[in-house]
């Protein structure tokens with residue numbers, strides 16, 4: 001488990017290897033956000049591209 005939460009990056013994706021367990025933060029110093037859509041129009045159109053499977 002990651003014990004170095006970056007409190008500037010809130011995240012609830014507990015399935016990600018970079019997630020900080022019971023703390024709802026990411027352990028990375030920076031993350032890459034992107035989209036899988038050609039014309040994103042709402043939240044679900046964008047993704048954390050730093051996601052890594054546990």
Ligand code: SF4
Pocket residue numbers: 009010011012013016017018019020025026027028031048049050051052
């Ligand atoms: S890499 Fe992205 S999905 Fe994974 S814990 Fe960090 S912010 Fe969340």
